[in-house]
Amino acid sequence: MDSATAAEFEPVIGLEVHVELKTKSKIFCPCPTKFGAEPNTQVCPVCLGLPGVLPVLNEGAVELAVMAALALNCDIRPSSRFHRKNYFYPDLPKAYQISQYDHPLATGGWIEVGAGASRKRIGIKRLHLEEDAGKLMHEGSIETAARSLVDFNRCGVPLIEIVSEPDISSPEEAKEYLQVLKSILQYAGVSDCRMQEGSLRVDANVSVRPTGSAAFGTRTELKNIGSFRSVVRGLQYEIRRQIEVIRAGGEVLQETRHWDEQREVTVALRGKEEAHDYRYFPEPDLVPLHLDREWVESVRLKLPELPEARKRRFVSDYGLPEYDAGVLTASPSLAEFYERCVGLYGRGEGRPKTVSNWVMGELTRFLNANNIEIEEARVTPSHVVELLRLIEGGSISGKIAKAIFDRMCETGEMPSQIVRREGLGQISDESEIAAVVARVIEENPKVVGDYKSGKAQALGYLVGQVMKATGGRASPGLVNRVLRERLG
Numbered sequence: 001m002d003s004a005t006a007a008e009f010e011p012v013i014g015l016e017v018h019v020e021l022k023t024k025s026k027i028f029c030p031c032p033t034k035f036g037a038e039p040n041t042q043v044c045p046v047c048l049g050l051p052g053v054l055p056v057l058n059e060g061a062v063e064l065a066v067m068a069a070l071a072l073n074c075d076i077r078p079s080s081r082f083h084r085k086n087y088f089y090p091d092l093p094k095a096y097q098i099s100q101y102d103h104p105l106a107t108g109g110w111i112e113v114g115a116g117a118s119r120k121r122i123g124i125k126r127l128h129l130e131e132d133a134g135k136l137m138h139e140g141s142i143e144t145a146a147r148s149l150v151d152f153n154r155c156g157v158p159l160i161e162i163v164s165e166p167d168i169s170s171p172e173e174a175k176e177y178l179q180v181l182k183s184i185l186q187y188a189g190v191s192d193c194r195m196q197e198g199s200l201r202v203d204a205n206v207s208v209r210p211t212g213s214a215a216f217g218t219r220t221e222l223k224n225i226g227s228f229r230s231v232v233r234g235l236q237y238e239i240r241r242q243i244e245v246i247r248a249g250g251e252v253l254q255e256t257r258h259w260d261e262q263r264e265v266t267v268a269l270r271g272k273e274e275a276h277d278y279r280y281f282p283e284p285d286l287v288p289l290h291l292d293r294e295w296v297e298s299v300r301l302k303l304p305e306l307p308e309a310r311k312r313r314f315v316s317d318y319g320l321p322e323y324d325a326g327v328l329t330a331s332p333s334l335a336e337f338y339e340r341c342v343g344l345y346g347r348g349e350g351r352p353k354t355v356s357n358w359v360m361g362e363l364t365r366f367l368n369a370n371n372i373e374i375e376e377a378r379v380t381p382s383h384v385v386e387l388l389r390l391i392e393g394g395s396i397s398g399k400i401a402k403a404i405f406d407r408m409c410e411t412g413e414m415p416s417q418i419v420r421r422e423g424l425g426q427i428s429d430e431s432e433i434a435a436v437v438a439r440v441i442e443e444n445p446k447v448v449g450d451y452k453s454g455k456a457q458a459l460g461y462l463v464g465q466v467m468k469a470t471g472g473r474a475s476p477g478l479v480n481r482v483l484r485e486r487l488g
Contacts, residue, residue: 009208009246011239012216013168014125017181019160019191020132020199021064027131027158028055028098035197039151047131047156049094054285061129061158062289064190065105066299068160069127071188071306072181074109076296080128082283091134091150099130099161101280105289111184112308113176115322122177123165132157135198141260154198160190166205166216171235175228178202179330183307187332195227206235207252208242217242218252222266224259234259238266310335318342318352327360333374334359340381345388358384362405378412379405387415395419399472430482433466433474437482440465451487459483 026033029046046053069076083101109124134152138145162181168174182193182200193200202225207217220242222234237259242252257266305313307329314325314335329335341355363384367374387404390396396404396419404415440462441448451458459480466479 008211009239009243010211010213011170011235012166012207012209012219013171013174013235014166014205015164015168015174015177016203016205017162017164017178018132018201018203019068019162019185019193021061021158021160022189022191023058023060023064023158025058025060026156027058027061027129028156031156033157035199037153039149039153042153043155047093048152055098055283057286057289058158062105062291063299064158065127065129065160066291066296067188067303068162068185068190069106069109070296070300070303071184071190072106072109072111072124072127072162074106074124074127076106076291077104078293079103079288079290080105081288082129082286083280084283085130086279087277089133090148091136091152091155093134093152093155097131097133098283098286100128103288104128105160111177111180113173113180115326120167120173122167122173125163125165127160127162130159130161131155132159141262171232171239174204174235175232178228178231180307183330183332187304187306187310189304201225202231204231204235204238206238206242208239208246218254220252220254220266221256222259223256223269224261226261230259230261233264234266237264241266307332307335318347318356320352320356324353324356324360327364328356331374334364337363337374337381341384344381344385354388355384358388358405362402363409366406366409377409379409383408383412383414390415390419397472397474397476399467403472430478433470433478434482434486436466436469436474437479437486440469441483441486448487459487 020033021027023033025031026047029044031042031044031047034042046055066076080100081103082098084096085099085101086096088095104126106127107125109127110121111124112119112121114120132154134150134155137149137151139147139149164177168177185191185200186193191199195201204222204225205219206222207219209215209217220238222238225231225234238257245252253268253271255271256269258269259266311322311325311329314320314329315322318325320328328338338355338359341359342352345351345355363374363377363379366379367377370377387401387408391398391401396415400419401415404418407413407418408415444462444465447458447461451462462483463476463479466483467474467476
């Protein structure tokens with residue numbers, strides 16, 4: 001699809017995000033919610049939907065849902081109620097899901113994405129409580145599997161569903177919306193939002209229309225989106241597909257489509273259901289949920305500092321650039337790690353920025369390379385600060401420090417231990433460096449000649465050769481001085 005053709009159309013995107021609440025027990029029964037248990041070991045007659053059982057609402061789940069709604073600027077409805085959402089699927093033992101329909105917990109929220117003049121508010125249509133279904137495990141792909149197994153452990157795990165308005169204009173904006181949403185929910189302590197464990201799941205509704213048109217096109221819903229990267233790639237593919245269908249004179253069908261991660265295509269699963277297809281009716285075993293205004297305000301008082309406020313504080317208190325502050329506050333655990341480092345290292349001239357460089361650079365690189373959370377790394381703020389003090393005191397070079405960083409993250413050893421054991425201390429003995437400098441000058445007569453004829457950049461090459469010969473351990477300042485003296 002060429003850019004001229006694509007410019008004739010614009011996408012309209014809305015996201016439905018299912019978030020697992022961080023409770024110890026399920027929403028309507030006392031079964032545990034721990035991830036990774038043996039299949040079908042965290043179940044009881046209530047979550048399996050056996051005859052004669054009655055659900056009892058988990059107050060902790062309600063409080064976390066209200067906390068999330070307040071953090072997302074929603075209006076909490078004083079009265080809401082649960083409905084039965086009826087459909088037949090192997091992972092739903094009752095053949096209905098307890099959810100909320102026309103009386104949700106909260107409505108009318110928003111979050112902001114972008115920066116400066118491009119700052120944009122994306123509306124949140126509704127936030128409601130519901131129970132999760134089980135998990136199907138296919139032997140092969142969903143299209144070709146000869147059989148599928150079902151684990152009911154997840155049945156009844158408390159969820160909130162957050163439905164955005166169709167305000168999102170591009171796949172990249174959808175990704176940013178999700179990143180901001182995830183950050184807010186983590187700060188509020190509502191969920192760990194680990195997509196790899198299924199505690200944050202995304203369904204995307206997307207349509208295209210002629211650029212500038214006010215009418216919506218026919219939408220499709222994308223399922224099985226397992227990462228923010230897949231959100232972008234899935235939406236990009238589906239937008240191209242819909243435009244190609246329209247340009248060929250065809251009609252986009254309203255349907256649910258599966259995102260195939262391996263082939264990077266969307267595949268039709270079934271016609272998209274409307275609300276009436278689910279035959280909603282009020283849940284007869286649960287009374288309406290009435291929330292006292294004073295109780296809601298008491299929950300509001302428990303809200304911690306949220307990412308946008310923390311970002312502003314990092315700029316004002318630590319003198320960080322907005323970009324640094326945004327990266328560091330995207331995750332509450334990373335922001336906490338940074339602040340503890342600064343608390344140990346101090347706020348002297350340039351120190352908060354130095355800490356920021358190492359946390360944003362080496363630490364996040366290590367976490368991403370190993371696909372782990374900061375809590376899973378063995379590095380602590382004490383490790384980072386000791387490393388910075390070794391550099392500051394001239395004991396090691398910045399290059400050696402980077403080599404040490406991964407080792408201390410992997411082993412939990414303090415940097416000073418690694419330096420002593422492996423003999424990585426910086427060489428500051430002038431006579432030792434002078435001997436290496438003499439050898440480098442002798443081995444590079446052409447570069448020496450270039451330097452003496454006025455090519456100042458030749459000095460950098462010679463410095464590099466000395467550093468290479470010493471394994472990066474020579475004091476760079478001393479190397480520069482000795483070289484300049486020897487070269488006259």
